[in-house]
Amino acid sequence: QKEVEQDPGPLSVPEGAIVSLNCTYSNSAFQYFMWYRQYSRKGPELLMYTYSSGNKEDGRFTAQVDKSSKYISLFIRDSQPSDSATYLCAMTPFSGGYNKLIFGAGTRLAVHP
Amino acid sequence: GAVVSQHPSRVICKSGTSVKIECRSLDFQATTMFWYRQFPKKSLMLMATSNEGSKATYEQGVEKDKFLINHASLTLSTLTVTSAHPEDSSFYICSARDGTSGGQETQYFGPGTRLLVL
Numbered sequence: 001q002k003e004v005e006q007d008p009g010p011l012s013v014p015e016g017a018i019v020s021l022n023c024t025y026s027n028s029a030f031q032y033f034m035w036y037r038q039y040s041r042k043g044p045e046l047l048m049y050t051y052s053s054g055n056k057e058d059g060r061f062t063a064q065v066d067k068s069s070k071y072i073s074l075f076i077r078d079s080q081p082s083d084s085a086t087y088l089c090a091m092t093p094f095s096g097g098y099n100k101l102i103f104g105a106g107t108r109l110a111v112h113p
Numbered sequence: 114g115a116v117v118s119q120h121p122s123r124v125i126c127k128s129g130t131s132v133k134i135e136c137r138s139l140d141f142q143a144t145t146m147f148w149y150r151q152f153p154k155k156s157l158m159l160m161a162t163s164n165e166g167s168k169a170t171y172e173q174g175v176e177k178d179k180f181l182i183n184h185a186s187l188t189l190s191t192l193t194v195t196s197a198h199p200e201d202s203s204f205y206i207c208s209a210r211d212g213t214s215g216g217q218e219t220q221y222f223g224p225g226t227r228l229l230v231l
Binding site: 034036043088100103104105108 | 156
């Protein structure tokens with residue numbers, strides 16, 4: 001079993017739809033959770049950063065972390081064609097030092113006009 | 114803020130030559146930098162972690178003599194692919210951790226370097 005599971009998609013939605021992207025994980029030590037957006041042939045761009053459980057909102061994006069279920073989500077409201085990209089979840093534990101990020105496989109999203 | 118640059122963005126070289134890729138943190142000091150490799154439609158594969166002034170830590174299966182990493186300053190890390198072969202062709206991406214972020218455990222990525230070995 002992989003430490004982080006993420007459905008690779010592709011996920012195709014019409015413009016204006018609400019998009020839900022999800023990851024599950026197995027390591028209960030994970031404390032820091034991130035969502036990155038990667039356009040084709042570009043480096044990943046940090047979208048959302050969350051520590052421990054709870055919700056975080058930034059514009060059209062909302063990140064949720066449910067540590068009891070080991071499940072994280074990214075919601076995109078009023079999706080736009082420019083949101084078409086691959087979305088990667090990433091997480092890391094806190095141990096007082098620095099640990100490498102564990103990435104999901106990435107979900108390819110296509111928003112069509 | 115938190116901008117990471119990479120140079121070159123694209124490189125084509127002959128088999129057997131060496132290629133150096135630079136990664137710079139432009140507006141913060143990066144105590145730790147990471148090098149990833151990404152194959153088409155696949156996720157990121159961590160190759161190595163480098164801390165300023167010390168030897169890099171390589172992931173299992175990554176040849177340290179083939180992929181030389183130097184992190185000489187808090188804003189610059191280099192990856193040298195030695196004696197490149199066609200199977201080394203890939204998208205190489207660096208990232209940097211902001212050591213002054215007060216415990217924020219995240220990484221900022223560069224735009225990537227596409228390497229093609231003929």
